[in-house]
Amino acid sequence: MKRAEQYVQEFKSYLQVEKHASPHTVYYYLNDVNFFLEFLLSESISFEQADPAVVRVFLTKLYEKKLSRRTVSRKISSLRSFYKFLEREDVVAANPFLRLVQPKAPAYVPSFLYEQELEKLFEASDLEAPLGQRDQAILECLYGTGMRVSECAGITIDDVDLSIGTVLVRGKGRKERYVPFGSFMEKAFRRYLQDGRERLLEKSKEETGKLFLNSRGKPITERGIRLILNKLVEQSAVHMHLHPHKLRHTFATHMLNEGADLRAVQELLGHEHLSSTQIYTHVTKDRLRTIYMNTHPRANRE
Template structure:
């Protein structure tokens, strides 16, 4: 394909500048484009305009032959559909052959979440007289109070937290920002850490940083460091479940909906663009289902 490098670079600029895509999104799109380019060379397709429905079907078969998951195949097709939409806009092709391809949607698994009893065990493991224990408690309370992502947590700065109205300014995906409230437990944990533990940690590095969460050396914690902290907390609590930051996000959303929060509110708190992304949390526990039934059905009780 004569113009592959030129077109792929232009597409990358389009994703970064116009679509404000993250570096990971751009990376996956370009990887998918490279996969299609290698296929096109093997099929002797000399230009992107030579691709038709038949060649796309052959490409699709080649993806399945590689034992790729349905989810991965769907992502590749979606990437190339967007690429051809870009080529159409630029006048490089007259049609988008990937529009004709429909893939059956894979069923989304119900996200795992923690029960209240499991959470209580986690909340009890940290030594609140120790700077690292104070930090860990603040991290845990922040995750459960706000449902933020680990990427959002490690970027949190002092000026993002407003204790006067109990809200945090969260810097989300694609440079999008949102305000999320937090409750009394998170407030106490954060104030304890900021007034005591963080100051002790900061003395070790002598850094001038406004990053909220610091490591044992007094420098900003990474997303990987936060995951490791959670893993150690789980070990201390002797929990048999695997806990990662996103499971706490799932837990936040599930508990909010189980207690009567409406879907639109949870969508806004999570920073989801689409309501369908939030709908995966509308499952309820069997206990909650029974509780609602017993309270609501006229003939459930004598």
């Protein structure tokens, strides 16, 4: 009989090869599975013996640790997938997590930037310097397309078609989508490709197809993009916490606030389920006020 660790490794391969899960997802799934296996070991129970009663005890332990409902929900989801895999492999007869009701996560409203805040960020880069041109192109890319930071770091020169204004984005699960972009992003890309990128590439003396390069002329990393955004915040003297996903939130919010169709935004973001996009249907207070003043019969003030 195989040991639990062997099945965990097989589950890892399943996530990577069959589900095309991201390294981030694989890390958390395995972390959650190993956490449960340690619990079973402390209770002298094998992973094949886990049943709904054992799972309820485990759930109690999670709440005793004062974990958030979101974290508990994620662990349950990870373990449900693990036992679904074991069931498929005929290792267990039933999935003990199948009928477990996940704790309801608190309502989540993503934060976003107002246009005035964005303008200060777009004015922060030195467009005469190679790094400034690159930073501006990255900022335009994240806000102009709503792509994830991993997708942005992975763009190649061949993915970008400046003639028709589209970029090929490789998303989660190796799914590809074409996303259009406008004149501001096109201008930033042309400036960077014709000048800044060439000067950065000279520093490494190595050819690469990746679009965005670091200060040494090597392909930029996700961490590198996050550091660039932090630098732009400092240069613009705005007080905010800026991360790449906040620009994705901003893209979706601004699109929907201006009347974009929900399913169109879903496709642009690369969401598999519409429910993932619906969290952006909140509107700003300014827009609510504008709608009210323009539509309510007794809203007009003399």
